[in-house]
Amino acid sequence: MALFGSLAQAASSFSPARPPAIPLAVKGPYLNSWLDVGSDGGNGGYLAGEWPKFWNQQVTGWAGFIRVDGKAYNWLGAPGGADAVDQTEFSYTSTRSTFVLNAGGKVELNVTFLTPVTPSDLKRQSLVFSYLDVAVTSVDGASHDVQLYADVSAEWASGDLNAIIQWDHNSADGVAYHQFERQDQAAISETNQQANWGTWWWSTKDVDNLSWQSGADADVRGAFIDNGVLANTKDSNYRAVQDNWPVFGFANDLGSIGSQSVSTLYSLGITQDGAINLLGEGSDLTTYPALWNSYFGSDVESMTFFYNDYETASGLATDLDNKVASDSLAAAGQNYLTITSLSVRQTFGALQFTGTDSDPLVFLKEISSNSDIQTVDVIFPAIPLILYLDPAILNYLLKPLFLNQENGHYPNTNAIHDLGTFPVAKGYPDGSDEPMPLEECGNMIIMALAYAQKANDNDYLTQHYPILKQWAGYLVDEALIPADQISTDDFAGSLANQTNLGLKGIIGLRAMSEIADRTGNSDDSKSYGGTATSYISQWQGYGLNTAADPPHATLSYGDEDSHGLLYNLYTNSLLGFGTDFVPQSVYDMQSAFYPTVALEYGVPLDTRHSYTKTDWMLWSAAITSDSTRDTFIRLIAGWIDSTPTNKPFTDLYDASSGDYPGTLQFTARPVVGGHFALLALPK
Numbered sequence: 001m002a003l004f005g006s007l008a009q010a011a012s013s014f015s016p017a018r019p020p021a022i023p024l025a026v027k028g029p030y031l032n033s034w035l036d037v038g039s040d041g042g043n044g045g046y047l048a049g050e051w052p053k054f055w056n057q058q059v060t061g062w063a064g065f066i067r068v069d070g071k072a073y074n075w076l077g078a079p080g081g082a083d084a085v086d087q088t089e090f091s092y093t094s095t096r097s098t099f100v101l102n103a104g105g106k107v108e109l110n111v112t113f114l115t116p117v118t119p120s121d122l123k124r125q126s127l128v129f130s131y132l133d134v135a136v137t138s139v140d141g142a143s144h145d146v147q148l149y150a151d152v153s154a155e156w157a158s159g160d161l162n163a164i165i166q167w168d169h170n171s172a173d174g175v176a177y178h179q180f181e182r183q184d185q186a187a188i189s190e191t192n193q194q195a196n197w198g199t200w201w202w203s204t205k206d207v208d209n210l211s212w213q214s215g216a217d218a219d220v221r222g223a224f225i226d227n228g229v230l231a232n233t234k235d236s237n238y239r240a241v242q243d244n245w246p247v248f249g250f251a252n253d254l255g256s257i258g259s260q261s262v263s264t265l266y267s268l269g270i271t272q273d274g275a276i277n278l279l280g281e282g283s284d285l286t287t288y289p290a291l292w293n294s295y296f297g298s299d300v301e302s303m304t305f306f307y308n309d310y311e312t313a314s315g316l317a318t319d320l321d322n323k324v325a326s327d328s329l330a331a332a333g334q335n336y337l338t339i340t341s342l343s344v345r346q347t348f349g350a351l352q353f354t355g356t357d358s359d360p361l362v363f364l365k366e367i368s369s370n371s372d373i374q375t376v377d378v379i380f381p382a383i384p385l386i387l388y389l390d391p392a393i394l395n396y397l398l399k400p401l402f403l404n405q406e407n408g409h410y411p412n413t414n415a416i417h418d419l420g421t422f423p424v425a426k427g428y429p430d431g432s433d434e435p436m437p438l439e440e441c442g443n444m445i446i447m448a449l450a451y452a453q454k455a456n457d458n459d460y461l462t463q464h465y466p467i468l469k470q471w472a473g474y475l476v477d478e479a480l481i482p483a484d485q486i487s488t489d490d491f492a493g494s495l496a497n498q499t500n501l502g503l504k505g506i507i508g509l510r511a512m513s514e515i516a517d518r519t520g521n522s523d524d525s526k527s528y529g530g531t532a533t534s535y536i537s538q539w540q541g542y543g544l545n546t547a548a549d550p551p552h553a554t555l556s557y558g559d560e561d562s563h564g565l566l567y568n569l570y571t572n573s574l575l576g577f578g579t580d581f582v583p584q585s586v587y588d589m590q591s592a593f594y595p596t597v598a599l600e601y602g603v604p605l606d607t608r609h610s611y612t613k614t615d616w617m618l619w620s621a622a623i624t625s626d627s628t629r630d631t632f633i634r635l636i637a638g639w640i641d642s643t644p645t646n647k648p649f650t651d652l653y654d655a656s657s658g659d660y661p662g663t664l665q666f667t668a669r670p671v672v673g674g675h676f677a678l679l680a681l682p683k
Contacts (some may be wrong), residue, residue, distance in 0.1 A: 025130035026349035038646030055668035062152025082472035126291035127271025159192030178248035271299035280403030335637035350670035377488035382673030384680035391454035441510035479505025497557035498544035544598035564606030591624035612662035615674030622677035
């Protein structure tokens, strides 16, 4: 089934799979670096010989060399000038990507990229930093004279290669660091999806055997290759990113390396003061600070804390890795873990933590589909992972949406689709957002209840009751017979009478009945509950083709030959309504039907196309029989290990070929949090 051709015969093993791209440093929308793998443009998953890339495919220059007995080898990036190491193993967990490399048959490098995910520890989660740990040991029974080198380039600091970069070198609290940034800072703006503001930090332990240098890539790397040591000099010629490519290098003389492993730790990250602009309270945009400012007095302090926190951070990461592994294996086996463990960093890598420790707000970047900010129907598919790890994050994600709409900045009676383009959440005071009224009203009500249930926070529902009731009124009018409109699957086009969309609105009304009950609005609860019960009975007559063999839900009312993933049924189970609301027969019908239309890499989203979506497949799988669930999971895990695609985990692909459908490349998006659908269900 592998589509890699000759790469499938390569020497390295890949565990639990060889993904289309490997996460290296993925902690936020701007610290988001990957190793392309797939045969459409990657090198098959080998750390040496391929430049790490930003999610949008710009190079994030990151290079590594090791000298063994005077001979240099390249172990990271594609800088040239030395033979590449041999890669023997690769593995990933929820927080780590680990490569085992061999230099000349003499020493082995164990290279671990660790990006902590700590949603219940906002101090640590607020830091947009990642670790790189390199452990070196002799493998041939002899001792060897070893020097280790790593650098990053100015490419991290700007999406404009003509932008002038400035830099410095210093040390603090036992940490040596290079800092670099755009000379012309333009706060809260982007070029080519990269930030135009903020300071980058490349750090390692300040020890006696360390040397450093900033300068042209050829000069700094050449100095190490030739001499094994750097000049401890700063290039004072600040210049454009692509003008003799400034790099910031560290070299460690590790001395004589025997069978005892010697580790060198690096960290890389960005600090920004102001992080996001939001039209919320008041009539003008408010700049929200990056959340780390609540915990640290300076950016240097935050950087040194992160570096010196490695032992604790590594332990917390191991705890999370183990939690995801044990729960995923128990829920559905190794294939499921292959999927879930690839999804954690990607989901949290789209989030920007802002505000203060007493009032945090989290902003989401839609990433590759159009980089909208706070897109409701992108938050929605991601909620299983968020609810599984810490439901408070969902509160922080919904807060900007409530602030904007409850303060009168949106004129429509339905819920808003998004708040603009990241990083400026200016909303749509003229009501001109992408029109998904039924979709977003259902999503907001369902998410509000899901948070309140998990967090036992009925005060939250009381606080937002007026606007939730407003959106429920829209559902009363529109949910049963959906007008011609787009849903979250907007790329598929608009359609009237969408069966799945109608179901979302009806479950939204059932959710509003519980919200009313939880907030003491008993008359509203009865009214919404009665409407929802009436609608779900009628919906079954409209949207189910019970005469088909096998019977199944249609894509749209009356189109008996159509079908689609009925993924919105998942929320009926997530919210605990169960078969008292939607009959078991609907679940059973879909469970029996899906395997009959499965293709090689998944079940198509609907009958209009052969493409599918991984988030919606796993929402659907979570509420089917064990055998149907395992079919979905097996097909997605098989796709991960054999797709020719070469960019971060796309949620949209062709279920027949495994490739991108046309030019659509929905890569690196946070919707992969939906892969945790099985683990978010009530116990």
